[in-house]
Amino acid sequence: MKLKRTLIILLCLVFTISVFTACGSRQSSSGGTKGSSTSKGNQSDRITEIKLPIVKEPLTLTYWTGMDPKMAATMKDYGEMKCYQELEKRTGIHIKFLHPPMGQERDQFNLMMASNDLPDIIYYSWWSIPGGPGKALSDGSIIKLNDLIDKYAPNFKKLLEENPDIKKQAELDDGTIFCFPFIRSAGALINANWGPQLRKDWLDKLGLQLPKTIEDWHNVLVTFRDRDPNGNGKKDEIPFTGRGSNGQGILDLGNFAPAWGILNGFYMDNGKINYGPIQSAYKNFLKTMAQWYKEKLIDQDIATNDNKAFDYKITNNLAGSYFGLVAGNMGRYLNLMKPKEPNFDLVGAPWPIGPAGKSYTTTNLNLKVMNVGAAISSKNKHIKETVEWLDYAYSPEGHMLLNFGIEGQSYNMENGYPKYTDIIFKNPNGLSYDQALAQWAPSISSAPMDQDKRYYEQILQLPEQKEAAFKTWLDADPSLTLPLITPTEEESQRLASIMNQVNTYQQEMMGKFIMGKEPINDSTWNKYVNTIKGMGIDEAIKIENAALQRYNNRP
Incomplete structure (x- = not known):
């Protein structure tokens, strides 16, 4: 009888230790010493806003993306863009951009995926790859984002909830969301280009x-x-x-x-x-x-x-x-x-x-989610911080930063309208408007963001352009084109x-x-x-x- 009672006490001790060990393990994975995290965590982990800075200690993330020729004309990598430099100041996260040689994007992407030598973030046309985004998910190259968006991406989550058409286009058939996409919520007002x-x-x-x-x-x-x-x-x-x-x-x-x-x-x-x-x-x-x-x-x-x-x-x-x-x-x-x-x-x-x-x-004038987006690789050791960094682009402040640059420098607010300054349209170094804007924001090209129609309204400075985009081509019938x-x-x-x-x-x-x-x-x-x-x-x-x-x- 005494032996039986001793065994019961020992079993209780083992159970108690295992519970505390498990709790400690969960706490470590969601808030480790270097800010690393996984997709799992308690409901209390969910955030309702992105608090800046995102990290207390400096953090570097690697980001693979093709380089637009307009950017390449004036910079070696996107890290020279003013908006990303400002974004680092606000978030505490440094982005090391990795650009394949222009014209070799597809070959370099395939080589990278085959070797499994992956950066933290990959921005690509995922819908066009062999096997589609589903294969990249099943191969374990990139991760599913639904739970992460629910917990750590309040701005992107809100955008999806308020725009069912964007949500439908951003998801796979089973509801999986695998990337933070380049969005044109204005739809036809930008697509008729x-x-x-x-x-x-x-x-x-x-x-x-x-x-x-x-x-x-x-x-x-x-x-x-x-x-x-x-x-x-x-x-x-x-x-x-x-x-x-x-x-x-x-x-x-x-x-x-x-x-x-x-x-x-x-x-x-x-x-x-x-x-x-x-x-x-x-x-x-x-x-x-x-x-x-x-x-x-x-x-x-x-x-x-x-x-x-x-x-x-x-x-x-x-x-x-x-x-x-x-x-x-x-x-x-x-x-x-x-x-x-x-x-x-x-x-x-x-x-x-x-x-x-x-x-x-x-042109599919009704398309709002473009066929490019930023996926998070399975090699990423700082998932929570990456999700928050990407989500910031869809916040009101991040939206303005990535579309227009820095207020007071590349744009000013005039009667509630963000108007580009002369540094864009009368560049002192003789840059064309697209090359000048490329130094400040990726809106001239694409990025995981919602492209603002007010950007588009301004870069079409000439009456010939406005007539073509906002009237002539906008009146065409897009019903022959496929959805995404x-x-x-x-x-x-x-x-x-x-x-x-x-x-x-x-x-x-x-x-x-x-x-x-x-x-x-x-x-x-x-x-x-x-x-x-x-x-x-x-x-x-x-x-x-x-x-x-x-x-x-x-x-």
Whole structure:
């Protein structure tokens, strides 16, 4: 009996010690000596605001991201940006930016993921990787953020709760949130930043109206070709030009495909996803492009143009039209050319209307979560602090910092409106506005933040830009474009296997058809379609629609 009582006492002692040990372990993991944390913790860990500084002792986090050329023009890494320097002062967290060589982002990303040599934060286009973000999660490269956001990201959590459409786009089908995304909550007011552009001075000189239909476009391009709008007495005008890399310039012509009610890839077709390049409407689109190419209305070197050649043809009065960005192309060319050629002018044209009877755009104007975001790697030893640092960008103060820079320096508040100062638009060092703004904030490019439409309203300084973005292109119909759907890991891998073959063949044949190397008749068309079907396009369409159905079923 005495032995039994002794055993009971010993068991109670063991249990008591184990409880205290477990409690101590939890306390250590949520508030260790170096500020490290895990995703677990008590409900009392939850915070309602980001208190600054985030850390009491200096902390360095590594952050991998591609470098925008606008930034690269004036700095070696994003750590030189004024907003990140200010962010370090406020939070106590130093960010060591790691940039892959420009043009090698994809290769460097794949190498990094394969080697498992991961930084703390990775900013990338996760929806585009083989296997999708689900594979990066299942591989253990990055971590799920839902619980962490609930506890340590009050600003991002509030944004999601107040904007169900953003929450739907930021989640995977099972509700998983895996990154802090680049957001445009203003949606179409910022997304309508791309479309057809023409030399307005050429139109005016030749007495031409802005083209609205495919027929109008044909007439304008013929007149550009024949009536010497650049005035040099030579027949050297290129009515329409485009650009790409590695022979992909021909794909630029795919921007005309919406006039036939399709896209040059997957598109929405009466609530379902279909594949444009095998539809009969696409055959008619190709015939029109082939005729234009034969008539020399299209740049004969469009398949091989790179950005340098593209810029040269526009800035040397050779090209009359193209598809481009409202800031990176229209704004840049106008600011570059006006001082030396005052008559140089550009105008945004409506997305052309063709047999489909509507002005369709290739841009998803309704998209609010862009396909890039900052994920936290599994190698991160300071998860709680990282989440708080990333969340600060979505706070009112962080929002202003990352969009506009530092008040009193890069912007001033005027009647409640953050107006950029002369250091941005009249830079004393002669920097262009985008290069100047790049020194202060990542709003000119992208980052895990909510891009403010007031930034966009100001960088579009020219009336030509405002007319194109806020009226002409905003009126286009985006219903052909896909939402940000997410195939499963298995689906994504199978889809990539199919589409790698399909895209290579489809691009090759598109070039051959348009440039007259292959006739467009029933025989060649049927062979082309059957080849793509033999590569598994029907299975790919099925995968896309399964992902669409899951997306539509999200709450």
